[in-house]
Amino acid sequence: MKARVFVTLKPSVFDPQGKTIADALHSLGYTGVADVRQGKFFEIDVEARTADQAFHVASEVADKVLANPVIESYRVEIPES
Amino acid sequence: MKARVFVTLKPSVFDPQGKTIADALHSLGYTGVADVRQGKFFEIDVEARTADQAFHVASEVADKVLANPVIESYRVEIPES
Numbered sequence: 364m365k366a367r368v369f370v371t372l373k374p375s376v377f378d379p380q381g382k383t384i385a386d387a388l389h390s391l392g393y394t395g396v397a398d399v400r401q402g403k404f405f406e407i408d409v410e411a412r413t414a415d416q417a418f419h420v421a422s423e424v425a426d427k428v429l430a431n432p433v434i435e436s437y438r439v440e441i442p443e444s
Numbered sequence: 445m446k447a448r449v450f451v452t453l454k455p456s457v458f459d460p461q462g463k464t465i466a467d468a469l470h471s472l473g474y475t476g477v478a479d480v481r482q483g484k485f486f487e488i489d490v491e492a493r494t495a496d497q498a499f500h501v502a503s504e505v506a507d508k509v510l511a512n513p514v515i516e517s518y519r520v521e522i523p524e525s
Contacts, residue, residue, distance in 0.1 A: 369485055384486070388505060395501060398489035404450055405465070408479035420476060424469060 364411045366421035367440040370430045371402035405429055414441045445492050447502035448521040451511045452483035486510055495522045 372378050381399040388396045407424065411417035421439045430437040453459050462480040469477045488505065492498035502520045511518040 371485065371487070381486075384509070388509060391509070393501065393505060395491040396488060396505065397491055400487040402485040402487070404452065404483040404485040405462075406452070406481040406483070407477060410476040410478055420474065424474060424477065428465070428469060428472070 364409050364414065364417040365442060366407045366409050366417050367442060368405040368407060368421055368425045368429055369402060369438045369440070370405070370425070370435050371400060371437075373434055373436050376434045403429070417441055445490050445495065445498040446523060447488045447490050447498050448523060449486040449488060449502055449506045449510055450483060450519045450521070451486070451506070451516050452481060452518075454515055454517050457515045484510070498522055 378400050380401045384401065385396060385399040388399070405425075407421055409417045409420050411420060418439055418441050421441075425437040425439055426432060459481050461482045465482065466477060466480040469480070486506075488502055490498045490501050492501060499520055499522050502522075506518040506520055507513060
């Protein structure tokens with residue numbers, strides 16, 4: 364079963380990568396872009412019988428390995444298949 | 445208006461980062477994790493009047509700047525606010 368994990372910097376944490384992308388877009392003429400935040404995205408293939416079980420495993424993996432809970436927050440999604 | 449852009453390597457492209465994460469998870473005891481693919485996730489704040497307009501700007505930005513269309517594919521979402 365596929366699980367999707369989205370990891371983003373917490374809103375209070377400065378995101379230099381996103382700032383650089385926003386500046387680059389401005390210099391390319393995209394003045395309508397106010398702000399960019401960059402995060403990470405993981406697609407995990409979990410062997411699980413139910414969506415609940417897959418969600419549980421993906422959340423544990425996200426919390427322990429994929430995200431740094433001090434500065435990052437994460438969201439887990441199980442897409443309907 | 446917020447737009448979300450997801451950039452992932454095309455399925456035919458080898459993802460060494462994802463492979464490393466999967467191996468690390470196996471060695472940590474998560475044997476139920478079959479495969480991991482890593483991608484990028486961007487939250488863009490676009491000045492647009494309609495969702496369609498925001499979608500258009502975000503797609504253009506994704507195609508020209510955020511993704512490398514040769515090896516990556518992208519998906520744009522306008523979350524309901």
